[in-house]
Amino acid sequence: MRVKNGGPLAGCLPTGAIEMVTMLKRSETDMDYGFGDEQLPHILQRLREAAPIIREQAPLGERGRTPTEKVVAIIDDLKLWGIMVPRRWRGLGMSTTAMFEIMREIGRADMSAAWVVQILNGTGWIASLTSDEIQEELFGPGIPRISSGATPPGVAVPVDGGYIVNGAWPYSSGSRQANWGQYGVALRCEDGSLKHGNMVYLKRSDFEIENTWYTAGLQGTGSDTSVAKDVFVPKHRFVPVEKSFEYKDPDRRHFGAPSDYWPVTTLIRTTSAGMFVGAAEAMLELLKAQVAVKPVVTTTHNPAASSQVVQMEIGAAAAKISVARQTILGATALLDATAIDRAALSLEERARLKGEHAAAFELISASVEKMMHIAGSAAFMTKNDLQRFWRDIGVGSRHIAFLPQLGYEVYGRSLLGITPNVIPPGLY
Numbered sequence: 001m002r003v004k005n006g007g008p009l010a011g012c013l014p015t016g017a018i019e020m021v022t023m024l025k026r027s028e029t030d031m032d033y034g035f036g037d038e039q040l041p042h043i044l045q046r047l048r049e050a051a052p053i054i055r056e057q058a059p060l061g062e063r064g065r066t067p068t069e070k071v072v073a074i075i076d077d078l079k080l081w082g083i084m085v086p087r088r089w090r091g092l093g094m095s096t097t098a099m100f101e102i103m104r105e106i107g108r109a110d111m112s113a114a115w116v117v118q119i120l121n122g123t124g125w126i127a128s129l130t131s132d133e134i135q136e137e138l139f140g141p142g143i144p145r146i147s148s149g150a151t152p153p154g155v156a157v158p159v160d161g162g163y164i165v166n167g168a169w170p171y172s173s174g175s176r177q178a179n180w181g182q183y184g185v186a187l188r189c190e191d192g193s194l195k196h197g198n199m200v201y202l203k204r205s206d207f208e209i210e211n212t213w214y215t216a217g218l219q220g221t222g223s224d225t226s227v228a229k230d231v232f233v234p235k236h237r238f239v240p241v242e243k244s245f246e247y248k249d250p251d252r253r254h255f256g257a258p259s260d261y262w263p264v265t266t267l268i269r270t271t272s273a274g275m276f277v278g279a280a281e282a283m284l285e286l287l288k289a290q291v292a293v294k295p296v297v298t299t300t301h302n303p304a305a306s307s308q309v310v311q312m313e314i315g316a317a318a319a320k321i322s323v324a325r326q327t328i329l330g331a332t333a334l335l336d337a338t339a340i341d342r343a344a345l346s347l348e349e350r351a352r353l354k355g356e357h358a359a360a361f362e363l364i365s366a367s368v369e370k371m372m373h374i375a376g377s378a379a380f381m382t383k384n385d386l387q388r389f390w391r392d393i394g395v396g397s398r399h400i401a402f403l404p405q406l407g408y409e410v411y412g413r414s415l416l417g418i419t420p421n422v423i424p425p426g427l428y
Helices: 016-022 037-064 069-077 096-107 111-127 132-139 264-291 308-340 347-375 385-396 404-416
Strands: 146-159 162-172 180-188 194-203 208-210 224-234
Touching: 037 069, 037 096, 037 111, 037 385, 069 111, 096 111, 096 264, 096 308, 111 132, 111 146, 111 180, 111 264, 111 385, 146 194, 146 224, 162 180, 162 194, 180 224, 194 224, 264 308, 264 347, 264 385, 308 347, 347 385, 347 404
Parallel strands: 146 180
Antiparallel strands: 146 162, 162 224, 180 194, 208 224
């Protein structure tokens, strides 16, 4: 079963995409045949109950530059480090649609906490695509929490039995919750040249964390710099570029779940969008509560909600957020149906989703800016949650994966048949 049109209308009902995925026939003898989305209602309910605590802890996490122990305990209790990890490794084995909705719910309370959950889930899922030997080492003791970094890459020098690795990887989100690291390295060849695109898996004891993450938003993600100095990495924990990400080894034993067929970058970008939608929705609720009781000073509008301009602008902001959400749900429906079929998205489909996601992020950004204008100067007080959501969305949306101009360019070149595209196919 395959969704042919993954655009906004594919997810026009709030739970339509979820129902489409979970109603697909599943084999009673193969726990990894379908998705584990039957757990989703319970998880979302528990997250709604925990939301006041997560939101209350957000300023503390921001000051400490990492999620607080109370927030981490909630994530631990709900087993949210393994949302997309296949059930062969005791993960929840959930769909991209479920992951999007979970990120949306956490994002309503704290985008930094959602970002950490997203990143560690993404790297954990990527680890489930690696060789049998790596999977067994990482997942054998339980669900690993893996921080990551790609650029600039470290350097791996071949030695007997493995490699000596040196590197410093900034933007390593969730580094303080991690017990493993997944880091990009360039392989130094015999002639001294560097072969890029490889990655290694490091134990937490193999790298240190340098405090470098001081930013205007998403400060609570612990996205500091991981540093490895002369670390020996056994040969089996080195993943060469030709076998990274979407490579499928025909002899691999730990393989076959729907999640083994997702395209890496498309999947992570799509599920990450959930936290942006959730944070924008949280801002909308805060704004609605404010305009219901506060006046527009120097005018006769008391409360502000009596103003037709305010009514119109809130309606416009809400519509933009809703369209963004439905656009992304169309993408999750396509990704999940394709994975159930054990098929792959075409390059044209990937490019289209990249372009549609660009439109969705522009809609979210526009709605957020409009809401801050309506809220007025009080919204920028540090005690006001509106400004925290605004800062977090502002910083997060500047991530290279979400930049609209690149999304439109990739889609445009695809439509015009211009090759090569500006981004390698595996990275969109």
